[in-house]
Amino acid sequence: MTALPRLVLAAPSSNAGKTSIVTGLIAALTARGLTVSPHKVGPDYIDPGYHGLAAGRPGRNLDPWLVGEERIAPLFLRGALHPSPADVAVVEGVMGLFDGAAHPAVGPGFASTAHVARLLGAPVVLVVDAASQAHSVAALVHGFATFDPAIRVGGVVLNRVGSDRHEAILRGALAAAGVTVLGAVRRHEQLHTPSRHLGLIPAAERSAAATATVHRLGEVVGDGLDLDAVLAVARSAPPLHATPWEPTAEVSAVAGRPRIAVAGGAAFTFGYAENAELLAAAGAEVVTVDPLRDEALPAGTAGLVVGGGFPEVHAAELSANGSLRADVAALAARGAPVAAECAGLLYLARELDGLPMCGVLDVATAMSGRLTLGYREAEAAGPSVLAPAGTRVRGHEFHRTAAVPVAGATPAWRWGGGTEGFTSGGVHASYLHLNWAGSPELATRFATACAVRSEKVRAHR
Incomplete structure (x- = not known):
């Protein structure tokens, strides 16, 4: 109370x-x-x-x-x-x-x-x-x-x-x-x-x-x-009969303290505090990378989270930071876990409004005249670093950009009779925004994948 x-x-x-x-x-x-x-x-x-x-x-x-x-x-x-x-x-x-x-x-x-x-x-x-x-x-x-x-x-x-x-x-x-x-x-x-x-x-x-x-x-x-x-x-509000949310009670601990970089800065301002708290509670070291300013991922990065924001407003500066784009592409090519949503999808794409992005996904993205907005009830179309196939989540969409194609050969999610997003190797990219507090198993699965990746890197040194 x-x-x-x-x-x-x-x-x-x-x-x-x-x-x-x-x-x-x-x-x-x-x-x-x-x-x-x-x-x-x-x-x-x-x-x-x-x-x-x-x-x-x-x-x-x-x-x-x-x-x-x-x-x-x-x-x-x-x-x-x-x-x-x-x-x-x-x-x-x-x-x-x-x-x-x-x-x-x-x-x-x-x-x-x-x-x-x-x-x-x-x-x-x-x-x-x-x-x-x-x-x-x-x-x-x-x-x-x-x-x-x-x-x-x-x-x-x-x-x-x-x-x-x-x-x-x-x-x-x-x-x-x-x-x-x-x-x-x-x-x-x-x-x-x-x-x-x-x-x-x-x-x-x-x-x-x-x-x-x-x-x-x-x-x-x-x-x-x-x-x-x-x-x-x-x-005048009465006492509140509830127990404070504790992230350590929601996730399983992983070994090795993997370092997970989370995109931040002016281009990537959309994120729920609980997502990073859950990763930290699982045992990860959460660090910030600013794709507008940082020329490389933090040393020892085992996984990357690129959330929402306005990369379309900063597309020229993001594109000009070729060294970080190359570092992100190399990380994904090595099979490291990468979770991207909305703005993150745009950053991983081949291009945004005609400007080169990371090229992790063979996708062209651009501003459109249509606002896509609403709650979604989605199901994982296949296994990924975030969720096993069939996992059901609730999220929301909020964007005026469009991706061509809208889904890859192995889509991220299925809803409304169609598929959306991309999974390949360790990459999961989608327009769907999620608060992992509603599905904390996503944080455990992603942190576990990062821990496994980090251990593999150490073993091959």
Whole structure:
């Protein structure tokens, strides 16, 4: 049983300004001297980057589709207790409060913000975009507050308020409806976070600019919200009856401490913290390699993980780093385990938008005009360094690029009546994003393959 102050910030719909309000709230509370644990409902990688920048500790995802309902509270507590115990946890919702997975395998509202709030026993603060409404805000909030008796709306934050008069009208309408207003934030177009083809530009790519934006958001939200009232809502959450997730309990230990390189830097910013934690728990030494800057893989690399990101934005620089591309190709040619997803697939391909990549896969990839987005329930089409044939996983796709062909002679996954991805030797490459916390056996299998590879290398020295 853990008594942890916590709250979930949700909205009636997407584009209400949740990320700006949440990031600013985390920054404002951190500036007060509180340790804040940041979380994000759903599979999105970008928002947690801004949360982490504001909190000074990793932002973590909470997605029942990817990891299972039973792991949400344990994973939440893992984030709240590591690297140090937090004073308060702030969770950003996804889409509208009750919008969940559009998949036939689950019912309405699965993996929604409301679903996660129920699993955490957390009060909800509703962020309302008030730019185009006045008295109607009361009807809107009343509907959301009464729709599901299991969801407790602890207050409202009014966003994009136009003037003192506008704020007074909104507050009066909500007071008459018996709803607590926790604060109001005016329109600040200069704080707009730039976007591109897959949403916000990741914080890691904006560096100094992102830091300045987060700092300013903290000032604006700190001025506009009653932080004491917000903390009172968070402290009203009941004790959470769950045991923190522990990666060492999820994996089997391997011998030899194999060194596994994980791609990072501005081109590869998408990754779940739990994946690296599981590899480390299995006994691997996890090191980072930046394909934009490092000219070689770390000495003694036994395996490589290349996750998601935006290689299409950095294609010229990635292509220009020929020495690392050659090193990656040589590693794969020697049969070392290589796990790549989405951006990783693009990097391993023969080319990306006509520019040479690693050439591990005989695949051409390029930007397309079509967004591929959604949850997937997949089955391993054959054995690989990640999974035995027939293994079932839940993941998601999120990309505007296309690969030709879409699958190799030995595909990675099968779903929706077709196949996708590539397996060859020790390589597993696919567009499917996975949180290994939902299938920890993948981490054990990959770490084991790396340990075997490392031992073979030592034996032949």
